[in-house]
Amino acid sequence: MHEPSLVMFAVFVAITLIVTVWASGSTTTRKGFYTAHRRIGGIQNGWAITGDYLSAASFLGITGLIAFYGFDGFMYSVGWLVAYLAVLFLVAEPLRNAGKYTMADLISFRLRGRTVRALAGVSTLAITLFYMIAQMVGSGLIVSWLIPQVPEWLAIGVVGMLMVIYVSFGGMLATTWVQIIKAGLLLITAAILTVLVLSRFGFSLTHFLHAASAVPTSTGVTNLLAPGLYFKGTQGAWNMISLGLALVLGTAGLPHILMRFFTVPSAKAARTSVAWAMVLVGVFYLATSFIGLGAATLVGQQHIGQRMYAGQAIGYIAKHSSEAQALNSQLAHNGFIVPILNNNLAAPLLAGELGGSLLSSFVAAVAFAAIIAVVAGLAITASSAFAHDIWFNLVRDGEGDEREHLFIARATAVVVGVLAVVLSIALRSYNVAFLVGLAFAVAASANVPVILLALSWRRFSRGGAIAGMLCGLGVSLAAILTSPIVLGAHAIFPLENPGIVSIPAGFLGAFAGSLIWPDAEAEALFDRLRVRAATGLGAEV
Amino acid sequence: MSHHPIDQEMWETLAEEPEFRTLTSQRRRFVIPATIFFIVYYLTLPVSIAIAPQFMSRQWGALSIAYWFALSQFAMAWLLMAAYVIRARKFDLAAAKLRHREMHEVRG
Numbered sequence: 001m002h003e004p005s006l007v008m009f010a011v012f013v014a015i016t017l018i019v020t021v022w023a024s025g026s027t028t029t030r031k032g033f034y035t036a037h038r039r040i041g042g043i044q045n046g047w048a049i050t051g052d053y054l055s056a057a058s059f060l061g062i063t064g065l066i067a068f069y070g071f072d073g074f075m076y077s078v079g080w081l082v083a084y085l086a087v088l089f090l091v092a093e094p095l096r097n098a099g100k101y102t103m104a105d106l107i108s109f110r111l112r113g114r115t116v117r118a119l120a121g122v123s124t125l126a127i128t129l130f131y132m133i134a135q136m137v138g139s140g141l142i143v144s145w146l147i148p149q150v151p152e153w154l155a156i157g158v159v160g161m162l163m164v165i166y167v168s169f170g171g172m173l174a175t176t177w178v179q180i181i182k183a184g185l186l187l188i189t190a191a192i193l194t195v196l197v198l199s200r201f202g203f204s205l206t207h208f209l210h211a212a213s214a215v216p217t218s219t220g221v222t223n224l225l226a227p228g229l230y231f232k233g234t235q236g237a238w239n240m241i242s243l244g245l246a247l248v249l250g251t252a253g254l255p256h257i258l259m260r261f262f263t264v265p266s267a268k269a270a271r272t273s274v275a276w277a278m279v280l281v282g283v284f285y286l287a288t289s290f291i292g293l294g295a296a297t298l299v300g301q302q303h304i305g306q307r308m309y310a311g312q313a314i315g316y317i318a319k320h321s322s323e324a325q326a327l328n329s330q331l332a333h334n335g336f337i338v339p340i341l342n343n344n345l346a347a348p349l350l351a352g353e354l355g356g357s358l359l360s361s362f363v364a365a366v367a368f369a370a371i372i373a374v375v376a377g378l379a380i381t382a383s384s385a386f387a388h389d390i391w392f393n394l395v396r397d398g399e400g401d402e403r404e405h406l407f408i409a410r411a412t413a414v415v416v417g418v419l420a421v422v423l424s425i426a427l428r429s430y431n432v433a434f435l436v437g438l439a440f441a442v443a444a445s446a447n448v449p450v451i452l453l454a455l456s457w458r459r460f461s462r463g464g465a466i467a468g469m470l471c472g473l474g475v476s477l478a479a480i481l482t483s484p485i486v487l488g489a490h491a492i493f494p495l496e497n498p499g500i501v502s503i504p505a506g507f508l509g510a511f512a513g514s515l516i517w518p519d520a521e522a523e524a525l526f527d528r529l530r531v532r533a534a535t536g537l538g539a540e541v
Numbered sequence: 542m543s544h545h546p547i548d549q550e551m552w553e554t555l556a557e558e559p560e561f562r563t564l565t566s567q568r569r570r571f572v573i574p575a576t577i578f579f580i581v582y583y584l585t586l587p588v589s590i591a592i593a594p595q596f597m598s599r600q601w602g603a604l605s606i607a608y609w610f611a612l613s614q615f616a617m618a619w620l621l622m623a624a625y626v627i628r629a630r631k632f633d634l635a636a637a638k639l640r641h642r643e644m645h646e647v648r649g
Contacts, residue, residue: 267633535639
C-alpha cells in the first residue's frame with residue numbers, strides 16, 4: 001500500500017513547491033514575509049486557520065480515541081470547536097487592530113519595556129517549539145508505521161526540510177496556501193470516509209449507531225456511545241474538566257493561530273475568517289464521530305494496532321492497573337514497543353476497509369501533508385517571534401534595515417527547522433504527547449490572561465504582565481513535569497492537564513503584580529489601545 | 542504606533558466621546574454574557590458527567606444523553622457565532638463612522 005502513498009505525497013509536495021516559488025516574489029519586505037501584505041481574504045484565512053489547526057492529532061488521534069473510547073474521545077472534538085468562540089469574541093478583532101507582526105506587539109502596545117517583550121517572545125518560541133516537536137515525532141511514527149521502509153529519522157528530516165523551504169522562501173503567503181490546500185484535502189478525506197461508512201449501513205443513521213453501540217468495550221459495562229471509557233471515576237472527571245478549560249482558553253493564546261489575524265486587511269475580515277474556520281473545523285469534528293465509530297464497527301478494535309513507547313506505556317499502566325500484568329509482559333517481550341491498543345491508525349485502516357489500498361494510501365498521504373502544513377505555520381510564527389521581538393526590538397533596539405531583518409527572519413526559520421529536527425530525532429523514542437498539552441497549558445495560562453487584561457483592565461501594569469506570564473509558565477511546567485504523563489504512578493500532581501490550576505495562577509499573578517507594581521505609562525496608554533482595538537483607528541494597513 | 546498623527550490627548554478625548562462609549566458598551570453587553578454563557582454551557586457537559594454518570598449514559602433515542610449534549614455544543618457554538626456576526630455589523634458601522642470623522646478632523 002505504500003507506493004501509491006508516496007506518489008500522492010509527491011504530488012502534494014510538487015504543488016506546494018510551485019506555490020512557494022510563486023509566493024517567493026512577495027517576501028521582499030517584512031510585511032510581505034510575516035503577513036502576506038495583509039491581503040489574505042477573510043474566507044481564505046478561514047480555510048488557512050482550519051489548515052493550521054487540524055493537526056495529525058485531530059485527524060489520526062481523535063478518530064483513534066473515538067474508535068476505542070467512543071464518547072470520551074469525542075469530548076476532544078467538542079472542546080476544540082467551542083474554543084473558537086473565545087477566539088471570536090475576545091482576541092481576533094482587537095489583535096488585528098492593535099497588532100503588527102506578533103502577539104508580543106499587542107501586549108507591549110501599552111506595557112512598554114524590554115522584559116515584557118522578551119517574555120512574550122520567549123513564550124511564543126517555547127509554545128511553537130513544543131508543538132512542533134510533538135508534531136514531528138508524530139510524523140516519524142506515522143510514516144514509519146505506514147511505510148516501514150522509511151525510517152523515522154528520514155520522515156522527520158523530510159518534514160523539517162519542506163517546512164524550512166516553504167517558510168524561508170515563500171513566507172506567510174506560501175504557508176497560507178499550503179494550509180488552504182491541506183485543509184481542503186483533509187475535509188475531502190473526512191467527507192469521503194463519512195459517506196462510505198454510512199453507505200455500509202444503507203445510509204441509515206439508526207443502523208449505524210445501533211452497530212456502534214453493540215461493539216464490545218473494555219469494561220463491558222457501558223457502550224461506545226456513553227461516557228466513562230477513557231475518563232474514569234472522579235479522577236477522570238477532574239481530568240476532563242481541566243483539559244476542557246485548557247482547550248477552550250488555550251486556543252485563544254496559541255501564537256500560530258493569533259498570527260493568522262495579521263494577514264487579513266481588517267477586523268471585519270478577521271471575524272469572517274473565524275466564522276468560516278468554525279464552520280469548517282466543526283464539520284470536520286462532526287465527521288470524526290463517523291470515522292472513529294465506523295472504524296470500531298467495520299474494522300474492529302482488535303485489528304487497530306498501535307505502537308506504544310515506554311513513556312506512554314507507563315502512563316497507561318498507571319491509569320489501568322488491572323491490565324498492568326499483561327502490559328508489562330508485552331513490554332518485556334517487545335522492547336519498548338507494545339502492540340496493543342488503538343490510537344493513531346483508525347482512519348487509514350478504515351479507509352483500507354472501505355476503499356481498498358488506494359484510499360488508505362490517500363489518507364496516509366493526507367495525514368503526512370497535514371503535519372507539514374501545521375509545522376510550517378509554527379515555523380513562521382517562531383521566526384517572527386525571534387526576528388521581530390528578540391532581534392529587532394531587543395538586540396537591535398529598533399535599528400537596522402529591511403534586508404537585515406528579512407535575513408534574520410529567514411535564518412531563524414532555518415535554525416528553528418534544524419533545531420526541531422534534531423530534537424525530534426533525539427526524543428523520538430520518548431513519550432512526547434505531553435508537549436501538546438504543555439503548549440496548550442502555557443498558551444492558556446501565560447498568554448491569555450495577559451492578552452485579556454491588557455485589553456480590558458486600565459490598572460494592568462508591566463509588573464502584572466511579567467508576574468502573570470511567569471506564574472502561568474512556571475505552574476504549567478511544574479504541574480506537567482510532576483503529572484502522571486511524565487512520572488507515571490509516582491505522580492505528585494494528580495491530573496494530566498494543569499489547566500484548572502495554572503490558568504487561575506496566571507490570572508492571579510497578573511492581578512497581584514499590577515497591584516504591587518503600578519504603572520502610570522501603561523495606564524496612560526490604555527485609552528489609546530482601547531480606541532484602536534475597538535475602532536481600528538491607526539491600525540496597521 | 543508613534544508615527545500616527547493622533548496624539549495622546551486625542552486618544553483620551555476619543556475614549557470619552559459618547560459614540561465611542563456606546564460602541565464599547567454595546568459590544569461589551571454582547572460579548573461578556575455570551576462568553577460566560579458558552580464557558581458555563583461547555584463545562585456543564587463534563588461536570589454533569591462527573592455528577593450524574595448514570596443519567597448521562599442513559600439511552601435517549603439512538604444516542605446517550607451525553608452524546609446528545611455534546612452534539613448540542615456544536616449547535617450552540619454555531620448559533621452564538623452567527624448571532625455575533627450579525628450583531629457585529631452594527632459595531633462595524635459605528636467604528637467606521639468614528640474612524641471617518643477622526644481622519645477628517647485630523648486633516649482639516
